[in-house]
Amino acid sequence: MVEISRELVQSIIVQRPSQSHKGNYGKVLLIGGSTNYGGAIIMATEACVNSGAGLVATATHSVNLDALHARIPEAMFIDWRNRSMNDLIKQMDVIVCGPGLGMDSVARGLLHSLRESVTSQQTVVLDASAIDLIAQDRSLMPENAGKIILTPHQKEWERLSQIRIPYQNDSANHTALNLLLPAGNGILVLKSNHTKVYNCQGEILVNPLGNPGMAIGGMGDTLSGVVGAFCAQFGASMEVAASAVYVHSYAGDCIFKTDYVVRPVKLSAKIPQVMKELSSK
Numbered sequence: 001m002v003e004i005s006r007e008l009v010q011s012i013i014v015q016r017p018s019q020s021h022k023g024n025y026g027k028v029l030l031i032g033g034s035t036n037y038g039g040a041i042i043m044a045t046e047a048c049v050n051s052g053a054g055l056v057a058t059a060t061h062s063v064n065l066d067a068l069h070a071r072i073p074e075a076m077f078i079d080w081r082n083r084s085m086n087d088l089i090k091q092m093d094v095i096v097c098g099p100g101l102g103m104d105s106v107a108r109g110l111l112h113s114l115r116e117s118v119t120s121q122q123t124v125v126l127d128a129s130a131i132d133l134i135a136q137d138r139s140l141m142p143e144n145a146g147k148i149i150l151t152p153h154q155k156e157w158e159r160l161s162q163i164r165i166p167y168q169n170d171s172a173n174h175t176a177l178n179l180l181l182p183a184g185n186g187i188l189v190l191k192s193n194h195t196k197v198y199n200c201q202g203e204i205l206v207n208p209l210g211n212p213g214m215a216i217g218g219m220g221d222t223l224s225g226v227v228g229a230f231c232a233q234f235g236a237s238m239e240v241a242a243s244a245v246y247v248h249s250y251a252g253d254c255i256f257k258t259d260y261v262v263r264p265v266k267l268s269a270k271i272p273q274v275m276k277e278l279s280s281k
């Protein structure tokens with residue numbers, strides 16, 4: 001078992017060349033935030049902006065638009081009922097789908113649009129409700145994406161993989177990932193107090209960082225935005241996903257030195273500083 005090392009992360013977060021613009025750092029679309037779970041997509045969007053994606057757009061229920069605008073003016077917002085999602089999806093490099101998405105027919109329709117529109121040039125990050133919806137109906141898996149990064153917590157992974165939590169060992173997880181994504185384009189970020197990142201080829205990276213102050217609603221939503229932004233800037237691979245996990249926990253550990261509880265929004269605000277510290281020439 002290989003730990004995610006500081007050196008690996010430093011090799012991923014390269015310094016930005018002077019001659020560059022927002023188009024060089026990727027376009028990310030986040031889809032989520034139903035009437036009850038607007039906070040989830042706000043936290044994912046904020047983390048995505050803080051983690052350096054060049055352009056961020058968020059498709060959500062209209063009830064969330066004012067709060068999103070007020071909180072994160074850097075991002076563009078789309079009312080998911082008033083726009084052809086298929087056209088929007090085609091314009092993006094990375095699509096993060098699921099935080100606060102909910103489980104109703106609108107949510108299923110959005111996942112269906114994603115499945116229909118996504119191409120092999122794009123990366124999809126699936127979290128939370130998106131994983132639960134696919135657990136109910138495997139035909140919603142956006143399998144044509146170039147890379148599909150699944151970021152379940154253990155209960156979501158139980159629903160998707162059918163492996164009960166006590167039986168989620170490396171061998172079973174690897175087999176399940178390959179059954180879900182037989183084309184070999186899957187990466188599993190299985191979240192816990194020791195998050196593990198798996199690829200379809202059987203490699204595993206373990207997160208050595210993190211703390212119990214991070215056990216709070218919104219922490220995974222925040223991670224999904226970091227993963228999306230990292231894939232947009234640095235390309236989608238297991239090493240890049242693992243670097244996002246490491247940076248998220250590193251920021252959490254910085255805050256945990258002084259704070260009993262690590263608020264996701266505080267962690268998110270710390271990410272630009274952590275990326276600067278870990279960036280290599």
Ligand SMILES: NC(=O)C1=CN([C@@H]2O[C@H](COP(=O)(O)OP(=O)(O)OC[C@H]3O[C@@H](n4cnc5c(N)ncnc54)[C@H](OP(=O)(O)O)[C@@H]3O)[C@@H](O)[C@H]2O)[C@@H](O)CC1
Binds near residue numbers: 099220
């Ligand atoms: N502010 C907002 O808008 C927020 C909105 N959110 C949105 O809510 C939606 C539902 O997502 P969800 O994660 O809250 O619910 P669910 O999938 O039922 O998981 C909880 C169940 O799993 C179990 N469990 C076992 N192991 C576990 C583990 N390692 N980590 C975590 N749980 C573990 C646990 O069992 P317990 O230990 O409590 O018996 C419990 O029964 C989704 O769209 C999400 O984005 C949230 O992000 C929060 C902030």
Ligand SMILES: Nc1ncnc2c1ncn2[C@@H]1O[C@H](COP(=O)(O)OP(=O)(O)O)[C@@H](O)[C@H]1O
Binds near residue numbers: 223
């Ligand atoms: N005890 C812990 N130690 C380290 N990290 C933790 C701990 N508890 C939770 N986390 C991290 O917090 C995040 C929780 O994700 P998730 O359950 O999806 O949260 P939410 O859906 O509420 O945003 C994961 O990144 C997980 O690794």
Ligand SMILES: [Mg+2]
Binds near residue numbers: 127128153220221
């Ligand atoms: Mg979650």
